[in-house]
Amino acid sequence: MSRGRSAGYDDQRGMILASAAHLFAKHGYTAASMNQVAEACGLSKATLYHYYKDKYALLLSIAENHVSRLDAIVAAVLAKKQTPERQMRALIRSIVEEYADAQDAHRVLTEDVKFLGPEDRERVLGKEREVVKGFAKVVGELRPDMKKAALSKPLTMLLFGMINWMFTWMKPEGELDYESMAPIVADLFLGGLPGINVPTASPVATE
Amino acid sequence: MSRGRSAGYDDQRGMILASAAHLFAKHGYTAASMNQVAEACGLSKATLYHYYKDKYALLLSIAENHVSRLDAIVAAVLAKKQTPERQMRALIRSIVEEYADAQDAHRVLTEDVKFLGPEDRERVLGKEREVVKGFAKVVGELRPDMKKAALSKPLTMLLFGMINWMFTWMKPEGELDYESMAPIVADLFLGGLPGINVPTASPVATE
DNA sequence: CCTACCGATCGGTAGG
DNA sequence: CCTACCGATCGGTAGG
Numbered sequence: 001m002s003r004g005r006s007a008g009y010d011d012q013r014g015m016i017l018a019s020a021a022h023l024f025a026k027h028g029y030t031a032a033s034m035n036q037v038a039e040a041c042g043l044s045k046a047t048l049y050h051y052y053k054d055k056y057a058l059l060l061s062i063a064e065n066h067v068s069r070l071d072a073i074v075a076a077v078l079a080k081k082q083t084p085e086r087q088m089r090a091l092i093r094s095i096v097e098e099y100a101d102a103q104d105a106h107r108v109l110t111e112d113v114k115f116l117g118p119e120d121r122e123r124v125l126g127k128e129r130e131v132v133k134g135f136a137k138v139v140g141e142l143r144p145d146m147k148k149a150a151l152s153k154p155l156t157m158l159l160f161g162m163i164n165w166m167f168t169w170m171k172p173e174g175e176l177d178y179e180s181m182a183p184i185v186a187d188l189f190l191g192g193l194p195g196i197n198v199p200t201a202s203p204v205a206t207e
Numbered sequence: 208m209s210r211g212r213s214a215g216y217d218d219q220r221g222m223i224l225a226s227a228a229h230l231f232a233k234h235g236y237t238a239a240s241m242n243q244v245a246e247a248c249g250l251s252k253a254t255l256y257h258y259y260k261d262k263y264a265l266l267l268s269i270a271e272n273h274v275s276r277l278d279a280i281v282a283a284v285l286a287k288k289q290t291p292e293r294q295m296r297a298l299i300r301s302i303v304e305e306y307a308d309a310q311d312a313h314r315v316l317t318e319d320v321k322f323l324g325p326e327d328r329e330r331v332l333g334k335e336r337e338v339v340k341g342f343a344k345v346v347g348e349l350r351p352d353m354k355k356a357a358l359s360k361p362l363t364m365l366l367f368g369m370i371n372w373m374f375t376w377m378k379p380e381g382e383l384d385y386e387s388m389a390p391i392v393a394d395l396f397l398g399g400l401p402g403i404n405v406p407t408a409s410p411v412a413t414e
Numbered sequence: 415c416c417t418a419c420c421g422a423t424c425g426g427t428a429g430g
Numbered sequence: 431c432c433t434a435c436c437g438a439t440c441g442g443t444a445g446g
Contacts (some may be wrong), residue, residue, distance in 0.1 A: 160374025192399025
């Protein structure tokens, strides 16, 4: 514990980020005010600005921290050699778990990226694309013909739809928990994948 | 063409609503300003306020119009007697088509309902629940045991996740069009549904 | 000279 | 249908 620096500087930053994520998730980035953030943190606004340069820095940190964690999780799962099916189940389970632990950040990431500047947004979206790429790789192993038809990415996005949407209709205090939904999502996706027909007028992949 | 009233009063209102939906979808309800709406409409702000009482009235109209159309579409499909599988395919196809035609309104409905007052929000969400109920009814016919396990609604929400999320990653000008995605979504959902295992620690339905 | 923090208020812009 | 504004509040910063 060094002398010159407050014991909890990083703790304070973390606490502020969590409070901001909660308010941004609830009211949206624009509608949430720095006054609200300061109040939720039990700090004056001037003190809040001591820890973060401006409102935008909060948004960027929330988005980047979250997407970086997602990236790391996907990389960790893919590093373990397993059958594609087991790998897909592991991917779904670990991503759902991470989302459950970071619901505020997740909502901010999905709804407020539009408020990032072009460069920051591209960097965040680039990391998001890495996450999608990891999933799509496994989808391509499960259905190589889909990969050829340039459909692994679209199919992966349907999977992400199921997962991302979960956090809009499931209540944290609800009777149905995220962990029990993960295997259902996996069953549905893995069970449905083999039966998909490649469209006759074959479309080209969006990226 | 009556004298006292402008020839295109309702046309103007419709045009304004479309412009507002576009801006709300792009920037979010809070970040989009009435000045922007007025400019996009080629009207002064005062004239804009002649057609709509306030910003909130625009939000409410956009949300209600859209959700009412969805309600009507689901009711129309369910009225036609068919096998559950054909009915589910028809539901997916017609909802995707409607979403494709009303992407701005759809985004506003999914991201900006939180800005509605409690009563208005409840009314809109109530209509949304009717739409879900229609889908869930067919899911229950396809897997009666899921209905007993109170899982038809959650499974329906996974399906809505795939569909709703489509409009975040598909670009209107993209090479992959909505009509060709609808049968893929249907294949995935209908193909995956039979293979889902009812969780052992049976959860109770949200709703 | 540093950090952590306060009460008060800045210039600019929102919805109306 | 417009210009000219309002009360309120925004994000951000001053001195101490």
